[in-house]
Amino acid sequence: MAAAAALQLRGVRKYFGSVSALEDVRLDAYAGEVHAIVGDNGAGKSTTIKIVTGIHRADEGEVLVNGGIAVVYQDLALVECLDIAHNMALGNLPRRFGIVLDRRRMEREAAEVLRDLKVRVGNVRTPVGLLSGGQRQVVAVARAVRMDKPIMLLDEPTAALGVQETAHVGDIIDELRAAGKAVIIVSHDLDFVFAHADRVTVLRLGRTVGTRTVADTGREEIVGMITGAIKGEL
Ligand SMILES: Nc1ncnc2c1ncn2[C@@H]1O[C@H](COP(=O)(O)OP(=O)(O)OP(=O)(O)O)[C@@H](O)[C@H]1O
Ligand SMILES: [Mg+2]
Structure with missing residues (x-):
């Protein structure tokens, strides 16, 4: 069957x-x-x-x-001017009182996902535009994994x-x-x-x-x- x-x-x-x-x-x-x-x-x-x-x-x-569906496109849809944590949360931003971006939670969750996946890209406040191509790709994969x-x-x-x-x-x-x-x-x-x-x-x-x-x-x-x-x- x-x-x-x-x-x-x-x-x-x-x-x-x-x-x-x-x-x-x-x-x-x-x-x-x-x-x-x-x-x-x-x-x-x-x-x-x-x-x-x-x-x-x-x-x-x-x-x-x-x-x-979670997806990583070939032409990586990461936003260069935003940091790693923000990129990982795009489409599902944590908010306080339903309005204000909960930056601490966003950073904590991004760091947790990266740690679980054993991804080392330094500080989650690093703008994605400063990462190497390979690092960006790993962040994009981690972002998709996070969507579960x-x-x-x-x-x-x-x-x-x-x-x-x-x-x-x-x-x-x-x-x-x-x-x-x-x-x-x-x-x-x-x-x-x-x-x-x-x-x-x-x-x-x-x-x-x-x-x-x-x-x-x-x-x-x-x-x-x-x-x-x-x-x-x-
Ligand atoms: N937005 C678009 N506008 C016009 N043509 C497109 C567009 N996207 C893809 N194509 C064309 O469609 C065909 C398939 O492209 P596609 O990007 O799906 O190939 P691919 O198998 O992913 O190639 P690669 O291995 O190079 O990534 C190509 O001829 C490409 O030029
Ligand atoms: Mg292609």
Whole structure:
């Protein structure tokens, strides 16, 4: 018996003016699994993520989302002039008397989340604009984890990270899976994908080529699907 998908895409199409970004994207992602979306530059991965979160509207097809979503976009939506604590609380700011921003609580909660995730970015009052690309990325991941939603979308969460930070984000992803989240990651790093994903969906030129369980595939097949050397099942 198959469990209901946390996220289901069927025949998703998206045009930007006359540019066809997505032609036929299909995907089923499940709770308690890490689902990687891979594909060449421009294959439609980020557009797919933005359709799931509602930034873009699909022109055709079905998008079924079963639960709340936390997301880290590739073009990290952090506010540079605000500090780490404030960025982590965006969208859910703690208030006193329902009005005044509760800065102490905001800073305490941010520090707690960062400590739990073993993220070291110094003082939570540091403006995000002063952080390195890698530090920003880790803050963005921590922010999404803090939201504690059943579905987590991470678009290139390790792109700007060094070896140690990448391993750290890998650990966080493994913990999210263990906590029963449906985790969707977009990544160009196939080593990372094979180390942390349960399933891989390959996009090519705006279409889903296919989905494989990591246990039943290998680098060669996935690379073949990415480049078009191996054709899809449709
Ligand atoms: N806002 C937009 N307006 C116009 N075209 C867009 C827009 N966003 C994406 N596109 C186009 O849609 C296609 C898919 O882009 P997308 O960003 O989804 O690719 P991607 O798979 O995430 O690539 P990358 O690996 O480089 O991040 C590309 O041809 C891109 O130029
Ligand atoms: Mg992208």
